[in-house]
Amino acid sequence: MTKKKIYDLIVIGTGPGGYVAAIRAAQLGLKVACVEKDARLGGVCLNVGCIPSKALLDSSEYFHLAKDHFADHGIKTGKLSLDLSTMMARKEQVVEELTDNVRKLLEGNNIRIFHGTARIVGEDRVEVAENTGSSGKENIRILGTGSIILATGSTPVQVPGLEFDGKWIITSTEALEFKEVPKHLGIVGGGYIGLELGAVWLRLGAKVTVVEMLPQIAATLDGQVSRTLDRILRKQGFEIRLNTMVSGAKISKNKVRMTLEADGKKEALSCDRLLVAVGRRPLTQNLGLEEIGVKIDSSTGHVLVDESYRTNIHTIYAIGDLIPGPMLAHKASAEGIAAAECIAGLPGEVNYDAIPAVVYTWPEVASVGLTEEQVKERNIPYCVGSYPFSGAGRARCMGEKDGFVKLIAHSKSDRILGVHIIGPRAADMIAECVLAVEFGASSEDIARTIHGHPTFAEALQEAAMAVQKCSIYAS
Ligand SMILES: Cc1cc2nc3c(=O)[nH]c(=O)nc-3n(C[C@H](O)[C@H](O)[C@H](O)COP(=O)(O)OP(=O)(O)OC[C@H]3O[C@@H](n4cnc5c(N)ncnc54)[C@H](O)[C@@H]3O)c2cc1C
Numbered sequence: 465m466t467k468k469k470i471y472d473l474i475v476i477g478t479g480p481g482g483y484v485a486a487i488r489a490a491q492l493g494l495k496v497a498c499v500e501k502d503a504r505l506g507g508v509c510l511n512v513g514c515i516p517s518k519a520l521l522d523s524s525e526y527f528h529l530a531k532d533h534f535a536d537h538g539i540k541t542g543k544l545s546l547d548l549s550t551m552m553a554r555k556e557q558v559v560e561e562l563t564d565n566v567r568k569l570l571e572g573n574n575i576r577i578f579h580g581t582a583r584i585v586g587e588d589r590v591e592v593a594e595n596t597g598s599s600g601k602e603n604i605r606i607l608g609t610g611s612i613i614l615a616t617g618s619t620p621v622q623v624p625g626l627e628f629d630g631k632w633i634i635t636s637t638e639a640l641e642f643k644e645v646p647k648h649l650g651i652v653g654g655g656y657i658g659l660e661l662g663a664v665w666l667r668l669g670a671k672v673t674v675v676e677m678l679p680q681i682a683a684t685l686d687g688q689v690s691r692t693l694d695r696i697l698r699k700q701g702f703e704i705r706l707n708t709m710v711s712g713a714k715i716s717k718n719k720v721r722m723t724l725e726a727d728g729k730k731e732a733l734s735c736d737r738l739l740v741a742v743g744r745r746p747l748t749q750n751l752g753l754e755e756i757g758v759k760i761d762s763s764t765g766h767v768l769v770d771e772s773y774r775t776n777i778h779t780i781y782a783i784g785d786l787i788p789g790p791m792l793a794h795k796a797s798a799e800g801i802a803a804a805e806c807i808a809g810l811p812g813e814v815n816y817d818a819i820p821a822v823v824y825t826w827p828e829v830a831s832v833g834l835t836e837e838q839v840k841e842r843n844i845p846y847c848v849g850s851y852p853f854s855g856a857g858r859a860r861c862m863g864e865k866d867g868f869v870k871l872i873a874h875s876k877s878d879r880i881l882g883v884h885i886i887g888p889r890a891a892d893m894i895a896e897c898v899l900a901v902e903f904g905a906s907s908e909d910i911a912r913t914i915h916g917h918p919t920f921a922e923a924l925q926e927a928a929m930a931v932q933k934c935s936i937y938a939s
Contacts, residue, residue, distance in 0.1 A: 471497045473807060474590045474609040476582040476751070479507020480793040481784030482615030483566050485800030490573040492808040497607060498575055499582035499592050505570070506563040508617050508785075509793040512637040515562055517660055519555040520640065521824050524667040528826075536863060546668060548644060555640070578605070584612060584752040587779045591752075611779050611807050614758075614767060615800065616751060618744035618785035625712040626652060626740050632715045636661060639739045645669045650722060650735030652710045654681030656823040658741035659697070663825045666701055673703040673735065675710050675724060682823055686835035686884040688870065693829055693886055696866050713738055746786045756780070764788070771813070772806035773799060781807065795819050818901045822891045827853075827867045830894035833882030833901050836872060845875040849907060849930030853887040855937050856926075857918035864888040869927040871897075871907055878906035878931070889920050896921065907931035 472494035475486045482498060483505060490496045504511055530541050570577055580594035580603075590612060594603040620635040622628055628635055639649075639661045645668045651658040654676030662672040674681065680690045681697075681704060698704055708726040715721070720738040724731045746765045753760065759768045759776045767775060767782040774781050781803045784796030798814045805812025823829040839846045852868045853859040867887030873880050883897035900910060910928035915921045929935040 471495050471576075471607060471609040473497075473611045473613065473804075474499065474582075474607055475613045475615055476584075476590065477507060477615035477617055477784075478505040478566065478570070478577075479615060479617050479784060479796060480509045481617070481786075481796030481800045482507065482613065483570060483800075484797040485613050485615060485783060485804045486575050487569060487573050488801045488804035489807060490575050492804065492810070494804075494808060496573075496575045497578060497609070498570060499578045499580060499590065501579075501581040501595075503579065503595075504559075504563040505566040505577070506559075507615075509796075510563050510566065511559060512640060514793050516555050516559055516640045517636070517657075517664070518824060519558045520551070520664045521660060521826075523551045523554065524664045525826055528667040533863065546645070548642075548668070552641070578607075580605075581750075583750060584756050584758075584780065587756065587777055588612075609779075611781060613773075613800070613803055613807075614751065614753075614775075614780065614782040614786055615784050615796070616747045616786060617796075618791055619747050620740070621743045621745050623652065623710075623740055623742055626710060626738070628740065629715075632720050633713060633738045633740060636739065636741055639665075639737070642737070646736040647671065648673070648735040650675065650710075650720060650733070650738040652738065652740045653742040654678070654683075654704065654706075655741060655743065656682060656821075658739065659693075660824050661739060661741070662702060663697075663700075671703070672701070673705065673733065675705045675708050675722075677707070677709050679707050681706070682829070684821070684835075685823075685829060686831060686870065686882070687837055689829060689831070689884045689886050692867065693823070693825065696827065696886075697825065710738075744785065744791055748786065758782075761788070773803035773812075774806070789816060790819060790821060792819065792821065815902060818898050820894045820898050822894065824891060827864065827887045828890040829884075829886045830890035831882065831884040832894055832898045833880065834872065835882060835884065836870075839872055839881055844881065846881060847873050847875045847878075847907075847931050849873070849927045849932070849935070851923045851926035851930055851935065851938060853920070853923055856920060856923045858920055858922070859888055861918065862888055869893075869923045871910070871924070871927040871931055873907040873931050878908055880905055880907055880910070883924070883927075885924070887920065887923065893921055893924060896924065 473496045475482045475498045478500040580592040583591045585591045590607045592605045648671040651674045666672040713722045719734045722733045766788045767786045783799035785791045802812030820832045850870045854865040870884045872882040907928040915925045
């Protein structure tokens with residue numbers, strides 16, 4: 465056991481919650497250390513989540529465009545072929561560069577990085593079982609600290625009867641690393657992770673079947689947007705089974721043989737790989753939380769925190785996927801900043817009404833605020849303005865006519881309650897809408913804001929004008 469060290473803050477986990485919290489705390493003058501059990505920094509987001517999935521989405525979209533759309537623009541590609549190992553190597557390089565950048569950022573802010581598994585052994589003490597490479601020996605350190613931020617993230621939910629085996633029945637991590645394109649990829653769960661990874665492999669030539677228990681895919685989306693996405697994905701070749709459960713799966717003769725259940729009837733379906741993407745649960749095991757008495761929600765497994773991200777133990781804070789709310793990288797980072805500010809005595813906070821959500825299929829889907837269903841449920845009087853991308857000049861130039869912008873505003877105050885976009889570059893367009901919600905803007909504010917021409921964002925302006933019943937281009 466090595467000598468005790470004193471820090472103002474120890475952050476456990478270096479995902480987008482943890483590393484951002486550490487940097488903000490260091491900026492505010494705190495002496496900070498981070499503990500990370502994996503060899504690379506950056507957490508799920510950089511290593512096996514947001515970044516590698518988007519690298520593959522971008523690469524596979526290029527392949528799809530070259531294969532099916534370049535000819536529309538008069539570009540002849542000849543015989544096209546796929547070099548999957550180069551595509552994977554490129555993804556790996558993007559991840560490597562970004563994770564290395566996290567190290568530089570932490571080091572540049574004088575944050576000490578410990579590589580090892582952390583466990584809380586006292587209100588002001590963290591034990592680190594340091595990785596010592598190939599020798600297999602563990603070096604145990606006890607670090608003394610003023611505060612601790614837990615940012616250990618989440619892990620995929622396992623479904624009984626569909627246990628992960630790393631080869632046939634897999635998590636998103638393995639679905640980012642196939643050595644060859646599966647002939648038929650089955651996906652349990654029609655949430656954003658399943659749809660995005662389904663899109664990657666469909667574009668590269670796989671048959672993709674999504675099995676979803678609920679009556680709609682991406683169930684948290686506005687209903688109209690979810691139905692449109694369903695229709696577009698089917699048109700692209702996705703097979704989607706709604707109101708259907710996968711009740712079991714067996715491996716035989718190099719196939720995953722699933723049992724599907726719908727309307728009380730059973731059906732058999734085979735595929736080559738089965739991705740189970742039904743959600744993620746907070747990673748709280750082996751952290752010493754029970755021993756020290758940190759309160760956890762027994763039904764969801766979330767660590768419970770107050771508005772300053774403090775748990776019931778006054779020195780211990782928690783952020784990101786560990787605590788309630790959408791499991792998103794930017795939400796984790798916002799909480800990391802807020803928690804660090806609270807620890808430093810500043811009024812850090814997060815506006816949970818202004819968190820964007822994006823699905824990186826093509827077309828993309830992005831939203832902020834309330835859906836039409838939620839507005840109705842809450843009996844809020846509202847108006848809707850919509851505008852299709854088929855009416856936007858820029859979208860036409862790009863050959864993108866699918867999708868629309870839907871803006872929901874309070875019918876009396878005109879304050880924007882929600883914006884839902886399905887269409888090209890929706891992920892980037894939503895930033896303006898998040899800003900509008902953050903500033904309490906009205907639909908008239910967006911309608912009267914001059915948008916560049918020709919841009920995708922003109923569709924947002926037209927949707928806002930439609931709320932005002934003064935859309936110029938809607939017929
Ligand atoms: C395939 C996929 C795609 C995704 N795409 C997006 C996206 O496009 N946009 C988006 O916003 N979100 C996306 N997400 C979700 C996003 O990755 C998470 O919400 C985010 O990473 C959560 O951040 P975090 O800091 O809470 O935890 P994590 O990123 O999970 O980081 C936790 C870290 O803690 C470490 N750790 C755990 N236990 C210990 C311990 N005892 N000691 C030391 N270290 C420990 C882990 O090794 C890990 O590095 C995606 C997720 C997946 C799986």
